[in-house]
Structures are given as structure tokens and as C-alpha cells.
Amino acid sequence: LMVWLRRCTHYLFIVVVAVNSTLLTINAGDYIFYTDWAWTSYTVFSISQTLMLIVGATYYLTFTGVPGTATYYALIMTVYTWVAKGAWFALGYPYDFIVTPVWLPSTMLLDLVYWATKKNKHSLILFGGVLVGMSLPLFNMVNLITVADPLETAFKYPRPTLPPYMTPIEPQVGKFYNSPVALGAGAGAVLACTFAALGCKLNTWTYRWMAA
Numbered sequence: 001l002m003v004w005l006r007r008c009t010h011y012l013f014i015v016v017v018a019v020n021s022t023l024l025t026i027n028a029g030d031y032i033f034y035t036d037w038a039w040t041s042y043t044v045f046s047i048s049q050t051l052m053l054i055v056g057a058t059y060y061l062t063f064t065g066v067p068g069t070a071t072y073y074a075l076i077m078t079v080y081t082w083v084a085k086g087a088w089f090a091l092g093y094p095y096d097f098i099v100t101p102v103w104l105p106s107t108m109l110l111d112l113v114y115w116a117t118k119k120n121k122h123s124l125i126l127f128g129g130v131l132v133g134m135s136l137p138l139f140n141m142v143n144l145i146t147v148a149d150p151l152e153t154a155f156k157y158p159r160p161t162l163p164p165y166m167t168p169i170e171p172q173v174g175k176f177y178n179s180p181v182a183l184g185a186g187a188g189a190v191l192a193c194t195f196a197a198l199g200c201k202l203n204t205w206t207y208r209w210m211a212a
Contacts, residue, residue: 014056014060018056039180046180047137047184050106050132050137050191055198055199057073057107057132058124058196058198058199059202060073062200065119070110071104074101074103103136105135124200129197130192132188133188133191134188137184137188
């Protein structure tokens with residue numbers, strides 16, 4: 001019975017964290033809408049994605065204890081996002097907002113650290129956190145490079161089904177620092193360690209709840 005309960009709790013956690021991660025990261029390319037605020041939004045989105053990705057991936061990784069499950073978690077998030085974007089497309093949302101699987105390389109690094117340090121949790125938190133935090137803003141730039149400009153797309157190919165609140169408006173002018181990738185990577189490297197530790201802690205708490 002305890003094994004069954006533990007597994008159910010585990011799968012519930014995976015679904016809840018993965019869904020929330022997807023909700024927070026689903027607009028991964030939408031900062032392009034805010035052309036003048038793009039870099040500011042890019043930095044903020046990169047950090048939020050980094051944190052949500054690593055907390056779920058670390059939880060899953062330490063729960064199973066099998067290197068590779070962090071990457072599998074990122075794959076779950078990617079599929080969830082594609083499904084949601086597909087649903088938005090059906091509602092008339094411009095399909096150029098496709099999300100590239102930018103989370104996979106970062107979680108591969110997380111898995112690599114866990115494997116290379118012989119499943120040492122503290123090394124996972126420190127090294128894995130830094131690697132994910134520094135790499136994701138870099139990989140996230142793929143969204144800017146490969147995604148067609150949605151603002152231009154929306155004006156060029158207007159859809160009658162596009163909801164009013166999605167109609168592009170003239171953005172306000174706003175500037176950020178010269179390198180959003182460097183800023184996002186610097187902040188991400190620090191914060192991701194904290195969230196990796198939280199992922200490990202969630203795993204511990206799960207077992208304690210089940211043992212009570």
C-alpha cells in the first residue's frame with residue numbers, strides 16, 4: 001500500500017509541477033511581440049523558465065535516482081507546450097509562435113552532472129544549478145533566431161478569429177542592459193542552485209508524507 005501511495009503522490013507531483021512549468025514557459029517566444037521591450041522580457045522569461053525547469057527536473061531526477069529522467073521531464077514539458085500551442089492555433093493564434101525544445105540541452109547537462117558525480121545531491125545542486133542557469137538563456141536565444149517575427153506575421157496575415165486581447169498594439173519604448181543572455185545566465189546560475197535544492201527537498205518531503 002505504501003509503495004502504491006508513494007507512486008501516486010510521485011505522479012501527481014510530476015503532473016502538477018510539469019503543468020505549472022508549462023504554463024509559465026508557454027510564452028517562451030512571446031517576448032518578440034514587445035519589440036521595444038524584447039530584451040527585458042527575454043531576460044525575465046529566461047530566468048522564470050530556468051527556475052521552473054530545474055525544480056521539476058531535479059525533483060524527478062532525485063526521485064527516480066536514474067540519470068536521464070531530467071531530460072525526460074523536459075520532454076514532457078515540451079510536448080505539453082506543443083499541445084497547448086496547437087490548441088491556441090485552433091483558436092486562431094498565429095502558429096509562428098512555435099516553441100523550440102530549448103529545455104532539453106539544459107536538462108541533459110543536469111543528468112550528466114548527476115551521473116558524473118555518482119548521484120551526489122550536493123554536486124547536483126551546485127554544479128547542475130549553475131550549468132542549467134547559465135545554459136538556458138543561451139539556448140533560449142534559439143527562439144529569437146528561428147521563430148518568425150509574430151508582430152509582423154499578425155499584421156501581414158490577420159485572422160478574423162484572433163481574439164481582441166491578442167491584437168498587437170504599438171509597444172512603448174524600454175531599454176535593458178546590453179546583453180540579456182549574460183544577465184539571464186548570471187542571475188539564473190545563482191537562482192537555479194536554490195531551486196535545484198528545492199527540487200531535492202520536495203523529494204524528501206514526499207517520502208516523509210508517505211511515511212506519516
